[in-house]
Amino acid sequence: MREPRAELFDSHAHLDFADFDGDVDGVLERARAAGVVGVIAVGSGRGLESGAAAVVLAARQLDVWATVGIHPHDAVLADDAAVAVLRGLAVRPRVVAVGETGLDYHYDHSPRPRQRDAFAAQLRLAQELRLPVVVHTREADDDTLAILRAEGVPWGGVLHCFSGGERLARAGLELGLHVSFSGVLTFPKADGLRAVARDVVPLERSLVETDSPYLAPVPHRGRRCEPAHVVHTARKLAELHGVTLEEAARVTTGNVRRLFGL
Numbered sequence: 001m002r003e004p005r006a007e008l009f010d011s012h013a014h015l016d017f018a019d020f021d022g023d024v025d026g027v028l029e030r031a032r033a034a035g036v037v038g039v040i041a042v043g044s045g046r047g048l049e050s051g052a053a054a055v056v057l058a059a060r061q062l063d064v065w066a067t068v069g070i071h072p073h074d075a076v077l078a079d080d081a082a083v084a085v086l087r088g089l090a091v092r093p094r095v096v097a098v099g100e101t102g103l104d105y106h107y108d109h110s111p112r113p114r115q116r117d118a119f120a121a122q123l124r125l126a127q128e129l130r131l132p133v134v135v136h137t138r139e140a141d142d143d144t145l146a147i148l149r150a151e152g153v154p155w156g157g158v159l160h161c162f163s164g165g166e167r168l169a170r171a172g173l174e175l176g177l178h179v180s181f182s183g184v185l186t187f188p189k190a191d192g193l194r195a196v197a198r199d200v201v202p203l204e205r206s207l208v209e210t211d212s213p214y215l216a217p218v219p220h221r222g223r224r225c226e227p228a229h230v231v232h233t234a235r236k237l238a239e240l241h242g243v244t245l246e247e248a249a250r251v252t253t254g255n256v257r258r259l260f261g262l
């Protein structure tokens with residue numbers, strides 16, 4: 001009998017960042033060799049360029065899908081014209097979500113009122129296009145939840161790279177959102193996060209991601225992260241839920257497919 005093989009899905013990677021220049025095909029080869037059956041290329045983080053790059057990548061790689069959005073760091077760019085450009089990108093083939101969008105009060109790279117406006121505008125765009133949303137929130141739990149509740153997320157979404165506490169996780173689940181765990185889940189000091197992953201978020205609502213090129217899981221910590229590394233986060237999640245890696249991979253990969261309609 002063949003060994004069962006873990007079929008993993010990296011639900012969040014920034015493959016358009018300069019860290020991957022000239023190496024995207026190699027990165028995807030290594031991911032496939034590690035059992036990664038799909039990657040969501042997040043088109044957000046370098047202004048509108050990211051969205052365009054993710055759309056192009058997804059068009060030429062059958063195991064890559066794209067999102068398009070304006071990151072909270074870039075919220076000052078999100079005027080009406082930019083949202084119109086996003087709308088044009090979002091209807092392209094293999095674009096499966098709007099985001100990442102949200103609020104980041106840790107770095108405050110854009111003024112908070114601009115972040116809130118950009119977030120609300122992108123939630124409305126997602127609703128109009130019947131797409132789920134990829135949400136980034138850091139040190140902004142209350143405002144993130146207030147805006148999600150006010151605008152609504154009828155097509156679902158994900159709290160990506162979750163690093164919040166129990167209250168945010170429960171509120172997100174109540175809104176119908178999924179919760180995605182990154183390499184942080186493997187960090188020695190992340191006991192609080194591991195408790196949330198184990199006790200609060202059911203496996204049926206959990207995703208795994210790398211957030212490449214950031215946040216490489218143990219044992220790659222401190223180096224460039226790439227989608228092949230998602231196996232370490234999935235293994236930790238499996239351990240927390242007392243299931244095999246193959247089972248955790250099967251459930252989380254199914255969650256990605258359902259959420260994004262793949």
Ligand SMILES: [Zn+2]
Binds near residue numbers: 014100211
């Ligand atoms: Zn990201």
